[in-house]
Amino acid sequence: MKIGVLALQGAVAEHIHLLQQAGADAVAVKRVEQLDELDGLVLPGGESTAIGKLMKKYGFDVALQEFSAQKKPLFGTCAGLIILAGEIEGQDWTHLGLMDMKVARNAFGRQRESFEFDLPIPGVAEDFRAVFIRAPLIREVGDDVDILARYKDEIVAARQGHLLCASFHPELTDDSRMHAYFLEIVKEYRSQTAVGTI
Numbered sequence: 498m499k500i501g502v503l504a505l506q507g508a509v510a511e512h513i514h515l516l517q518q519a520g521a522d523a524v525a526v527k528r529v530e531q532l533d534e535l536d537g538l539v540l541p542g543g544e545s546t547a548i549g550k551l552m553k554k555y556g557f558d559v560a561l562q563e564f565s566a567q568k569k570p571l572f573g574t575c576a577g578l579i580i581l582a583g584e585i586e587g588q589d590w591t592h593l594g595l596m597d598m599k600v601a602r603n604a605f606g607r608q609r610e611s612f613e614f615d616l617p618i619p620g621v622a623e624d625f626r627a628v629f630i631r632a633p634l635i636r637e638v639g640d641d642v643d644i645l646a647r648y649k650d651e652i653v654a655a656r657q658g659h660l661l662c663a664s665f666h667p668e669l670t671d672d673s674r675m676h677a678y679f680l681e682i683v684k685e686y687r688s689q690t691a692v693g694t695i
């Protein structure tokens with residue numbers, strides 16, 4: 498299984514390390530041509546405005562719409578979650594706009610801009626060390642979106658079919674269970690497309 502990590506800006510090496518730990522062949526992706534050989538892609542944390550601009554500049558805005566239309570899984574963490582969102586609070590534009598959810602950037606108050614919490618994520622881990630860094634929140638989700646985790650009633654991880662997102666940074670721990678969960682999704686979609694059910 499070959500998984501890419503979009504390497505325009507942000508925490509790339511950490512994702513590659515945990516994807517490898519979870520058993521995938523992982524590569525940094527800088528050019529759209531690399532997408533063809535991938536089974537799935539991680540959109541890392543960083544600064545969503547900067548990542549969004551670079552995505553446009555290098556053609557990833559269009560190429561990733563196609564990637565997703567082929568039901569190839571995407572996993573967005575922190576800024577990557579904002580890149581996937583169908584609506585961004587206070588903004589009349591989006592980046593990829595793929596997931597049916599409304600998100601708020603930098604949604605935690607100042608004193609809580611960065612913190613860690615042992616988060617229960619059903620199906621993934623009972624106590625996942627979640628690192629929040631100027632993190633976004635998911636305010637609302639559509640009917641097709643499954644809520645995976647909440648922190649104090651606020652939604653911090655979700656899945657819509659082949660699309661997965663977390664407002665924290667699973668790559669900043671040495672725990673690869675969230676990445677392993679993503680690889681399960683990739684496997685699921687790979688076998689479905691192989692027999693032509695999608």
Ligand code: GLN
Pocket residue numbers: 541542543544545546574575576577579602603630631632633
């Ligand atoms: N605050 C950043 C943004 O809005 C996200 C922060 C992160 O990825 N750690 O893009």
